[in-house]
Amino acid sequence: MTASRRIVAGFALAATATLAWADFPDKPVTLVVPFAAGGPTDKIARDLAEALRKPLGQTVVVENAGGAGGTIGAAKVARSAPDGYTLLVHHIGMATAPALYRKLPYKVPEDFEMLGLINEAPSVLIGNNSLPPNNFSELRQWITANGSKVNLANAGLGSASHLCGLMLQSALKSSLTTIPYKGTAPAMTDLIGGQVNLMCEQATNAVPQIEGGKVKVFGVTSSRRLTIAALKDSPTLAEAGLKDFDVQVWHGLYAPKGTSAPVLARLNAALRAALKDPDLIKRQGALGLTVISDERLDPAGHRRFVETEKQRWAKVIKEAGEYAD
Structure with missing residues (x-):
């Protein structure tokens, strides 16, 4: 193929590709x-x-x-x-x-x-209704007193609740007993039922349970309070004592x-x-x-x-x- 023909062929291929891109999708x-x-x-x-x-x-x-x-x-x-x-x-x-x-x-x-x-997406630290603490300050004292006896549910390795839980333990300088589940639904079911104590879950999933009065709220993980009705009065964990705590999924x-x-x-x-x-x-x-x-x-x-x-x-x-x- 001559140089001129190669140039023409190149232009043709480029034009075809451009048309394909123009039609996408x-x-x-x-x-x-x-x-x-x-x-x-x-x-x-x-x-x-x-x-x-x-x-x-x-x-x-x-x-x-x-x-x-x-x-x-x-x-x-x-x-x-x-x-x-x-x-x-x-x-x-x-x-x-x-x-x-x-x-x-x-x-x-x-x-x-x-x-x-x-x-x-901010997360919310929630607990089952039978827990003695009613706010984060009381929860922190309760965790200090009970240590690894306190269990923390998550939806499995790599889930938002797992990651938030890791950051929470790091901020508290406490090692809780983590209980992984195969998904959010079974973890939430056991939290509501009292089989586990705490869960750090996305607001997306937590709000319906909060609105239904099925769980306690101890704070939100964002740097600012949320405006949605179910959480507008809930403090951030940073406000509650965990300095600079900010976990967003x-x-x-x-x-x-x-x-x-x-x-x-x-x-x-x-x-x-x-x-x-x-x-x-x-x-x-x-x-x-x-x-x-x-x-x-x-x-x-x-x-x-x-x-x-x-x-x-x-x-x-x-x-x-x-x-x-």
């Missing part, structure tokens, strides 16, 4: 949730899917691929074709998995393209590494539009979630944030000595 987009249906990440993904349909002009479906603390679903997306049609909605576990798992089937952030943060959107720049730009633009949707903002707010509107909605800002969170949580996890093979 021309079929449904899948959001993979690395947890079971019905949990907080699943709820967030389904709300996001609805809000993404208009800016993308396509159906957006949610696929649950749970197991191994979210690593199975994340690995599925990392191995998917980098064409923008298979995306990952993941929480803080994206930054903590590298420290929690010795044999992680993907690398963070190397195997993913960051598309932007979605929201932040965030969620982000990811594509496989190697996804083309034009497709990434299209997806980021759609995410930005979705997060301005009044219905989405209202639904997220009702769950105590804050929709992201700062620099972390930019892919570069999202990447910097994940790196910072990796370092922060690696220290906490190392101190706790909790790992999975």
Whole structure:
């Protein structure tokens, strides 16, 4: 092939690729949730899917691929074709998995393209109604007096409740007996039933139990009080005595590494539009979630944030000595 023909062929290929990108998406987009249906990440993904349909002009479906603390679903997306049609909605576990798992089937952030943060979700420290303490000050004294006799439920290794519990024990300088469950629902059931004492759970899941008077509230984990009715009078744990305590479970959107720049730009633009949707903002707010509107909605800002969170949580996890093979 002559040089001129090679140039013409190159232009033809570039034009074809440009047309393909211009048509993106021309079929449904899948959001993979690395947890079971019905949990907080699943709820967030389904709300996001609805809000993404208009800016993308396509159906957006949610696929649950749970197991191994979210690593199975994340690995599925990392191995998917980098064409923008298979995306990952993941929480803080994206930054903590590298420290929690010795044999992680993907690398963070190397195997993913960051598309932007979605929201932040505060957690709530709750206990069963039979506990003697009625506020955090009393709870702290009770924990000091009882030590490892106090048990703390979580939804499994790498779950939001597990991570929040690690940070809580670090801040209290106390080692509680942690009891992992296979999901939030069974952990919450045993908490309400009195089989376990405490749980540090996302407000998304805790609010219905608080509204029903089924659990006690000892404080919220964010740096500011929440405005939702069920928690508006609940102090932050920082106010209650744990200086600078701030644990937020965030969620982000990811594509496989190697996804083309034009497709990434299209997806980021759609995410930005979705997060301005009044219905989405209202639904997220009702769950105590804050929709992201700062620099972390930019892919570069999202990447910097994940790196910072990796370092922060690696220290906490190392101190706790909790790992999975």
